Structures are given as C-alpha cells and as structure tokens.
Amino acid sequence: MKKYVFKYLLLGFTFLQLSFVNAQQNRVLAWQEDIQAYQTGLEVKHIDVYNSVSKQDFESELTRIKESVLEKTDFEIMLDLMRLTRRIGDGHTSVSLRNIETHNYPFEVRFLEGHWRVVKVAKEHKNLLKTSLIKIEGIPINEVVSKVSEVAQFVENEYSEVIRTGEYIPMSELLYALHITKNKNEAKFTFIDENKREISLTLNPISNNTSTKETDFEALTISVPEITKPEDSKFDYLWYTPIKDTKAIYIKFKGYPSFDEMLAFGETLVGYIMANAHSKAVIDLRGNGGGDLYVGVVLAYALNLADTIDWKNGVYIMCDHITFSAATSNTALFKRLLNGKVVGEPTGSNPTGYQDMATFELPNSKLVITYSKRYFKISDTVTQGVQPDVLLHYQWGSFAKGRDNMLHWVIQDLKK
Template sequence: MKYQLLLWVILQLCVTDTYALNLEERHLWSEDITQLQTLITEKHIDPFVNIKEEEFNASVEQLVGRLPGLNEAQVEIEIMRLTRSIGDAHTSYNIMSGAHRHYPLRFKYFGESLKVVDTTKEYRFLLGADLRGINNYSLAQLQQNLSPYVNFVDNAYSFRHSFSFHITVNKFLFGAGVSDDLNMATFKFAQGDQPITVDMGTVSMQQFAELSSDYVISEPEIHYFNFNLVGIRLAYLDNYNTVYIDFDGYPESAQLQQHCESIKDKIRDSGASNLVIDFRNNRGGDFYVGLALSACIQDLDQLDWREGIFVMMDAGTQSAAMSNAAQYQQILNATLVGSPTGADPNIASETNHFRLKNSNRSISISKRYYGFRQTPSDALYPDLPMTTHWEDYKEGRDGALLQLLGFIQDKDRSD
C-alpha cells in the first residue's frame, strides 16, 4: 500500500512537471504581464472606473509572484481575471489566440436552461440536453466560480453568452481548476428526467468551427435577394407587407455604398411599408457602416416611419450592433424588439488590438466612450419583449420573428 501511494505521488508530480512553467517561460510571461499592465494603463480611455489603480497593480504584482507555481493555462486564466476586472467587454484577453482545443459542444441559453444545440456525430444523442455540470461542479457553481475569468462581458446577458462558449475551451476549464486533465472532462446532462454522464475528449479548433449554434430555421420561410454583401441580407416577406434585413455582420463601408441603390430599388419594388432590421447575434464591427445603411434608406417615403420600423436584438447584439440599435431607435424612430442586448449602452468601447510580445497572445483594450442613454442602464432593453423559446427553436421556428410579424399584421389591420 505504501508503495502504491508513493507511486501515485510520483505520477502526480510528473503530471505537474509536464505542465509547469520553466524558468525561462516564467521570465517571458512576466514580461508579457507587465506589458499588459502598461497597455491598459496607457491605452484604455478610462481604465480604473471599476477597479482602483492600486488594486489592479497589486493584482499584477501578485500574479507575477505566483508564476513559479502556475502552468501556462493558469497564467492565461489569471490574465483573463485582470482584463475582466477593468469591467468592459472590449478590454479582453483572447484565450483562443494560442494553442487550444475544444470540447465538441455548442450551447445556447433558453431561460435558465443551457442546452446543447450542436455537436459532432458521435454525440448527437445530446442535442437538446440541459447541461447540469462539469466534473464536480454544478452549472450554478460553474457560473459563479468562473465569473471572474469570463471575458468579453459588459453585463449579465453577455456573460451568459460568453460563458456558454468559454466552457468549451479546454485550457479555460483546465486553467480555472474545473478539470485536472487538459483534454478530458466529465459532462453531466439531463434529457428530460433522464440524467446522462459523458466522459468527453477534445477536438481541434477546425473541427469545432464546423459546428453551428443554430438548428435549421425553416419558419418563417425567407427568400433573400441575390446581394453579394457580406453580413447583410435582404428579403421581402409579402405575406406581412415587410422588408426584412438580416444584419448579422459588418461589410466594408465601400461595399455598402456600392449596393445602396440596389437596396433602395428592392425596397421600392416591394411596395412594403414595414421594415425589420435584425441585429440578433451580431457581435459588432464598424457602426459607421450601420449609420451609412440608415442614411441609404432614409428617403424611402413608402415606409411607415411613424410605427413601421423595427429593430431586433438579443444577448448576442453587442458592440457596434448595440450602438446601431440605439441609434436607429432615435434616427429611424425604430421600435426595439426581442431581448436585452449583451452590451451596455454607456460604457467604454471600440478597441485597440495588441499582441503580447513573447507569447503572441491577442488582447483588446477599449479606446472610446459613447453614451447612448442619458440615464444609467446595463443594457439596451426592448420596447416589445419577444423571445424564441426552446419548443419553437427545436422545431425550426424563429419564434421572436414570428411574434413580431404577427404584431405587424395586427398593426396593419388596425390602420
């Protein structure tokens, strides 16, 4: 028994040594952490609103002092704690900018349930299952314990959006102590009343990228016009007297200018008086492109500019997309529809991008401040709350959009 215990201790030490930083690595990471500290202090527009400068500097000093006892994943997690402490989504550390792998799961929140919405062929039986925990931690414990480390967060809504992604990254779980194995974890699910436990390994980033976060949406049926405009698609929903613009990414400004007349021609030809601009799951870009779109369409007198312009949003509506949603409410007299945005309308934003000189890891730092609300608010909230529930989602129905189109029909009937 003593021999077996000794062997176990030796094996554990070997595992620790396998991942522990050597002297040279500690020196290089120390330089990178100091570089990060300098960049945040000098490049952020207002870095110490949410944390005192003395407290931030003390945290940096503590991290550098702890380097001899950390592995690389733990160092990265602690850097994420530093960037998260600044308190805005645009000041973040990208853990995916270094070598990493993923657990082959895509998650999406429906209310308080975190469900599997895509996975590899091997785990298709998990589709629709609720995540209950990972290893020895329940979902509630994971949300609480990992909160200080999850980056790209402005508010509670973007936290859940970002959390559901970060827990698929092997180094994130390993560095945060959720898993003691870099490439293996035990995931616990519930499929209805049936508990399911799966010991799961990791896949490459390329394999993970092939997964989607959406079931195939077939209702409402949408036929888009043939525009070669990245991030913006346009369709006429003739049953609803509505032009629908799916704005899920930002093209170059020159591309939008090039297509402006074609966009206006399609809207004119449709004869529609209602316009829906959908910013759901748009993580942002250049909000001046969004302003250019509003300038492009503003002279279309056929549109019902009093009560026929609608902007859809959700927790994935962040950065420039949130900015444009707030601007459209003002300059297009748009009604906001959906669920709260993952971005704070009154917070430091836009980014400078940097690479840490030794590790080549990517960081972003806020460089501008825009106030889109006169009163403090943690999110842009909808005028018409509308949500796609799980029962709709799994059947391929865009519940929120269907609710809005029904609202538009009722509005037009009453006119």
C-alpha cells in the same frame, strides 16, 4: 571504472538540474516582462483604464500575479490576467486567446429558459442535441458556471456574461485550470434529455487549429416560413427579402461589410423598397457581434430615403443578448434615427460606454490584449444594454423545433 561512471552520472544529473532551473528562471522573466507590457500597454492605449478599478488595487493584483508565476501553469496565469481584466469593466477590454492553441469539447450550449441547452454537437454525439448539460466531472453545472463566469472575456453586462460563459464552458484548458476537470484530454459530461433521462459520457476535445466542417456537426437553427434567404445574396450576414403576405421588407444584419459595400447594399435596398412599395421594415440585428457603427449609420441613411415606409409605426429593430458593440450602438441609433420599435432581448453591451476596440500583443506569451479607444455616449443615461420596447425571449419549445418565436411575434404584429 565505477567511480568514473558515477562521476558522469552526477555531472549529467547536475546539468539537467541546472537546465531545469535555468528554464524556470527564463519562464519567470518572460512572464514578468509580459505582465509589465500588459499594464503599460493598457495605461498608454486605453482611454480610461482605471475608470472602474483603482490603480492601487490593479497594481496590487499584478504584483500578486507576478509573485505566483513559479507555482502556476501558463494557463493559470492567463486566467489570473483574464480575471483582473474583467475588473476594468468594459466588454471591449479583454485577454483574447486567439493566438493560443486551445481545445474545445465537441458541443455548444446556450442558456435558454433556465437550462444550458445543447444547440450544436458533433454528429457522432447527435443524440445530445436538445439535451441540457447538468454536470461536468460530477460537478453541478451551476458551480461550473460560477467559476467560468469570473474569467469569461468580452463581458459588459449580465446579458453578455451569460453568452460568453456558454462560449467558454467547452474549453478543456479552462476547465482543467479551474480544477473542474482532472484531465485536459478528456472529461465526463452529464446531460439530461426531455424525458428526464440522464446521459453520461466521456468526451475528448478538438484543437482550435483542427480544420472542421459545419457538416461534421448537427446544430439547431430557427426560422419562420414567411422569410426565405435569397439565393443570390452577396453576404450570408447581410441581406434582404420581402416578408410573405405582407408589405414589409426583412433586413438581416448579422455582420458588417465594408463602408463601400454598405453604400452599394443600401442603394439597391432602397430601390427595391420603392419599386415594391414596402411600407414596413424589420431590421434584425440579433446575433450581430459588432463592427463599424458608422457603416451601420450608412444603412440608416439609405433607409431614410425610402418614402414608402410608414415612418410613424412601420419600423421594427430586433436584438438579443448576442447583439454587441457597434450592433448595440446601431440598435440604439436606429431607434432614434428611424423612429423604430426595439423588439427582443436586452443587448449584450451598453450603448453608452467604452468602445472602439483595438489590440496589442504581449511579447512572449503572444496573448492578444484588446482595449477601448473611445467613449461613446449614444444615450443620455447609462443602461445595462439597450432595453427593448417589447421584451421577448427565445422560447425553448419553439427553438427546439426550429421556430423563431421572436420573428413570428413581429410578423403577427406588423399584420395588424
């Protein structure tokens, strides 16, 4: 009897071993297929994939990634592909995790005046709002940033690298795969408040598939008293309103509608400007991550019909490090087409470079690969972002109190 029991146990153990080996072999084959699809897709679809990294170096790194599949987790392999994709050198070519379930710790940070400030946080931890993140699992934030910045995607210059790094810092899978945290399900974070008091606590991440409401979070927002968003605006990201105590119109352009919607918006806008004899215009592209630059040109076309505008000195174009892709192109084009003064921070993407993003999907991991289809030469020289005529940065003292110091400067200037 014992002999039969031992025999069945041995058979069961052998079956489990074979199943494990078979699963591992299938996983290796799946990743090898995906890695090949990644290279083939980029070579066929990208306008000039080897403009920054040589094909030899690219293939050498791909071979290394393929050979290391067995000893790495799926997310570590994704990080290897993300790190390699950064070497292609344009902000529209990336490994997107949109199809992958990830988890974020319940806060957001932005790099303002030399510190990683908490600008949004779950209400249960609202005491962290306005503090600065200084450590994760005891590791100084500068070391964390150094590791995260190497794999952050949608990076085109030093300005977007800072923005994207901040966006990736709260991701639990990424922190764990980079060996910053010891556990995917919790981590110890250390913050410092304005009184130099350290606050350490263990946080748990939230799945990106979990439905959360904006009301579950506390966030810093900035504004000026002279500008109020109309209650009847069709879009949250595109609207206009007069600036109080001036003859100026403020145009919020944080996102792109359809071509037809912009036509209708432009027609209404010009009618309003002419009816109220506005002589100055402020076009605010801060926070605009991009869309269709030709839709933006429709706005420029419409504005050009407004004869009451002072076309010599009356147009201001605002941008910041988040301004990206088509929004960067439109910032540069508006400067030329509308004779505008660019005010704010350098943009997160470059006006001349590889753009017009499209995507394809890897067959097994379902990773989405984005790539550039076109080369746009908006300016004659290649610059790191659109460089403003008037350089301004967000001031933390104002930001923390909800005041928009950049927009305040513009309003004071147009009153002169």
